[in-house]
Amino acid sequence: MGQAFRELGWKRSDLVVSTKIFWGGQGPNDKGLSRKHIVEGTKASLKRLDMDYVDVIYCHRPDAATPIEETVRAMNHVIDSGWAFYWGTSEWSAQQVTEAWAVASRLDLVGPIVEQPEYNLLSRHKVEAEYLPLYSSYGLGLTTWSPLASGVLTGKYNKGTIPPDSRFSLDNYKNLASRSLVDDVLRKVDGLKPIADELGATLAQLAIAWCASNPNVSSVITGATKESQIIENMKALEVLPKLTPDVLEKIEAIVQSKPKRPESYR
Structure with a gap:
């Protein structure tokens, strides 16, 4: 990636590059x-x-298997060494993020500034309920993944029909496909199509724009296997200003997936 940036003549300070750590090789x-x-x-x-x-x-x-304090200290060592500017979490619970911040505050260190959870029209509890106190308490931002729910929200799947070049056609996704492609979900996806048409957008663009419309979402991760998909996905930015409160209400009336907020966060 570094070589590509240099060959393209891109200015490094104009770019935000991230990486993850947890998995590695086969050693202990x-x-x-x-x-x-x-x-x-x-x-x-x-x-x-x-x-x-x-x-x-x-x-x-x-x-x-590792105390959170050890992880917080190590991530601050990474920052102090100049290898990263910030650190964040991915798939952590609100309690674990809070514990990390408690350690960081006690030791006058830097806490996690971003979390990477799943978030889409069909999966909303973490972002809209569990993490609610974290946004105001720690200024936590979100880089969300799976805005299209593994492709379900593109509208390309029908009951019993899986395109041969799609993700759900892969052997390791067949269990997920059987759980995702149920009548209720497919009915909701069909119900979203008229709204997308009215906005002059594809279902995928509507779904991505909906994720980005959440003020607590800093960035939405999109996946693509073709250049054309990247171009189409980025057109979601043109849909974003069209998501007025009335349009969002129409979407909610169809998906009916908004989680119930705890009384103390209302």
Whole structure:
């Protein structure tokens, strides 16, 4: 990636580059969030990227075998060494993020500034309920993944019909497909099509724009296997200003997936 940036003549300071750490090789110390793996894994990642630093490094899921204090101290060592500017979490619970911030505050260190959860029209509880106190308490931002619910929200799937070049056609996704492609979900996806048509958008663009419309979402991760998909996905930015309160209400009336907020957060 570093080589590509140089060849393209891109200014590094104009770009925000992130990486994750948890998984590694097959050795006993090649995974987790111990100080050893964080330091060694970060160095290895930078070497592969051919970069001196990344902007954000995520702890890619919690590590039950490592005390949170050790992880917080190690991530601050990474920042102090100039290998990253900020650190965040991925797939952590609100309690775990809070514990990390408690350690950071006690030791006058930097806490996690971003979390990477799943978030889409069909999966909303973490972002809209569980994490609610974190946004105001710690200024937590979100980089969300799976805005299209593994492709379900593109509208390309029908009951019993799976395109051969789609993700759900892969063997390791067949269990997920059987759980996702149920009548209720497909009915909701069909109900969203007229709204997308009215806005002059595809279902995928509508779904991505909906995620980005949440003020607590800093960035939406999109996946693509073709250049054309990237171009189409980015057109979601043109849909974003069209998501007025009335349109959002129409979407909610169809998906009916808004989680109930705890009384204390209303």
